[in-house]
Amino acid sequence: MTDLHRLSIRELSSGLHEGKFSSRELTQHYLNRIAKIDAQINSYVTVTPEQALTEADAADAALKSGHAHILAGIPLAHKDIFCTKGIRTSAGSKMLDNFISPYDATIVTKGKNAHLVTLGKVNMDEFAMGSTSENSYYGATKNPWNLDHVPGGSSGGSSAVIAADLAPFATGTDTGGSIRQPASFCGLTGLKPTYGRVSRYGMIAFASSLDQAGPMARSAEDCAYLMNVMAGHDELDSTSVQKPTDDYVANLTQTNVKGLRIGIPKQYFNVEGLNAEVKACVEASLKHLESMGAILVEIDLTMVDSYVPTYYLLGPAEAASNLSRYDGVRYGYRCENPKDLEDLYKRSRSEGFGEEVQRRILIGTYALSAGHADDYYVKAQKVRRLIQQDFLKAFEHVDVIAAPSAPTTAYKIGAKRTPVETYLGDLYTLAANLSGHPAINAPIGFDQQHLPIGLQLIGQYWAESQLLSIVHQYQQTTDWHTQRAAIAEENV
Known part of the structure; x- marks a missing residue:
């Protein structure tokens, strides 16, 4: 077999x-x-x-x-x-x-x-x-x-x-x-x-x-x-x-x-960076669905430019909070021979986390910090609601x-x-x-x-x-x- x-x-x-x-x-x-x-x-x-x-x-x-x-x-x-x-x-x-x-x-x-x-x-x-x-x-x-x-x-x-x-x-x-x-x-x-x-x-x-x-x-x-x-x-x-x-x-x-009824957001197909082969293949698959009886409807999703900045404020902010538990004390990686508690924290986290994780923790910590939270984290939450409403409006049609x-x-x-x-x-x-x-x-x-x-x-x-x-x-x-x-x- x-x-x-x-x-x-x-x-x-x-x-x-x-x-x-x-x-x-x-x-x-x-x-x-x-x-x-x-x-x-x-x-x-x-x-x-x-x-x-x-x-x-x-x-x-x-x-x-x-x-x-x-x-x-x-x-x-x-x-x-x-x-x-x-x-x-x-x-x-x-x-x-x-x-x-x-x-x-x-x-x-x-x-x-x-x-x-x-x-x-x-x-x-x-x-x-x-x-x-x-x-x-x-x-x-x-x-x-x-x-x-x-x-x-x-x-x-x-x-x-x-x-x-x-x-x-x-x-x-x-x-x-x-x-x-x-x-x-x-x-x-x-x-x-x-x-x-x-x-x-x-x-x-x-x-x-x-x-x-x-x-x-x-x-x-x-x-x-x-x-x-x-x-x-x-x-x-x-x-x-x-x-x-x-x-x-x-x-x-x-x-x-x-x-x-399949909604086709016109903004999605005019994005800089969309590969021509990918675009053509996606459009061909939609034509195939249309041949099966689906109805293609052009729609507006107006918040497209907000997706990436909103996500990359909220995601790192939550990551900074969630990953604070990895401190070298309870479980997981612990640095060798720390001089004191502060050294334990710093070295365990800098040695235990990779570059991308550290980058997102730093972004998230900044977005949540006193004096910046209203400008970044709270504003991103408001924009998130607008993105949700954009979709809910589209799903009416x-x-x-x-x-x-x-x-x-x-x-x-x-x-x-x-x-x-x-x-x-x-x-x-x-x-x-x-x-x-x-x-x-x-x-x-x-x-x-x-x-x-x-x-x-x-x-x-x-x-x-x-x-x-x-x-x-x-x-x-x-x-x-x-x-x-x-x-x-x-x-x-």
């Missing part, structure tokens, strides 16, 4: 439940692929073979009982931002290189309850701060489509393991596009749910009002299976919303694309809003980009985090270098089913999501 990694989640589920192969065989298949291929990609920070095989055996026992969860026995990779009991949880940082979590994040617990098998923890930009997965203490992750290019970030390890077929699906987090942009760069489907739809308990915080966990996989159908496990109210998370969840798999055909997921395809590892240039690359994804709306990336083609391009659809609050359904139906008439990088085609 050398081709198990080519099966969809539905095919894996039916194969396991029908006894065509066992979870142990499937898990070992992925562990073999990781052992052979991952050194080229650097996607896993920690692989847990013994635990994975133990969990696979437990899943096989549940499958034999005839009462197993539909996903029982299917392997999964977790972004290394989710706490996992007894396994290192590093958040891609030297600061937490030695941190073994004493508890599981809620979505990890939900995965265990469904008898999903954890293969390990995957690489990411340090504390989810970055768009390339180069800002990791463990080195850059490479894009399986071209190893000279980045996989996106901060969930770059999650996108890379799926694109290389080193896991059938993975968890990710999205604070400003960190699910959608790497999904775009690696030719995958990735969903950022509505803020509050998925528990943040046990997810190491970057910016608490923006962070949201979501699924990443090859197809909308595969994402829907994982959403059925992840979504739901959690009393351990005060921002989790008490609202019934859908059966995302059953609802994959619920949305009628015929008559669907359309069902979903379409945009590129990123203005370019994946750029080369080590490309000389200023922080501002990198931040502007997040332009299309930031707004959904600022407003809290759900958004999804769908693979729609390739540029001349054969690097993937993605389409982003932004939905109304709690419209995850609709977004998954639209992309699923698009994927029934296209094959972009089935294309594989050469490295994924290797049999092990």
Whole structure:
């Protein structure tokens, strides 16, 4: 069984439940692929073979009982931002290189309850701060489509393991596009749910009002299976919303694309820096949706110029607050031989945090400081409300809003980009985090270098089913999501 990694989640589920192969065989298949291929990609920070095989055996026992969860026995990779009991949880940082979590994040617990098998923890930009997965203490992750290019970030390890077929699906987090942009760069489907739809308990915080966990996989159908496990109210998370969840798999055909009104913000397609190939590919995908019966409606989103400055005040401000707990005292990295308490604090934080994290802490601390908070942080919160109202006004006339997921395809590892240039690359994804709306990336083609391009659809609050359904139906008439990088085609 050398081709198990080519099966969809539905095919894996039916194969396991029908006894065509066992979870142990499937898990070992992925562990073999990781052992052979991952050194080229650097996607896993920690692989847990013994635990994975133990969990696979437990899943096989549940499958034999005839009462197993539909996903029982299917392997999964977790972004290394989710706490996992007894396994290192590093958040891609030297600061937490030695941190073994004493508890599981809620979505990890939900995965265990469904008898999903954890293969390990995957690489990411340090504390989810970055768009390339180069800002990791463990080195850059490479894009399986071209190893000279980045996989996106901060969930770059999650996108890379799926694109290389080193896991059938993975968890990710999205604070400003960190699910959608790497999904775009690696030719995958990735969903950022509505803020509050998925528990943040046990997810190491970057910016608490923006962070949201979501699924990443090859197809909308595969994402829907994982959403059925992840979504739901959690009393351990005060921002989790008490609202019934859908059966995302059953609802994959619920949305009628015929008559669907798709908003096309004219400002999004006139942005300086939007690559011509990306623009043409996105427009072609929208024409395809139009041929399926959708109605394209030009709309105005007037706050586009405010997305980046607003996000890069609020995000760093919350980061400065959240990361103040890493002081070298309670857990995490501690400098050697500190002279006194002040030296302990200074050296532990300057040695434990990378350059990008330090930059954002400094920006956030300044934005929150006495004499500046009203000018920066408070004003940014007011602008955030205007951005939200801009979207709510647009949704009075359309069902979903379409945009590129990123203005370019994946750029080369080590490309000389200023922080501002990198931040502007997040332009299309930031707004959904600022407003809290759900958004999804769908693979729609390739540029001349054969690097993937993605389409982003932004939905109304709690419209995850609709977004998954639209992309699923698009994927029934296209094959972009089935294309594989050469490295994924290797049999092990």
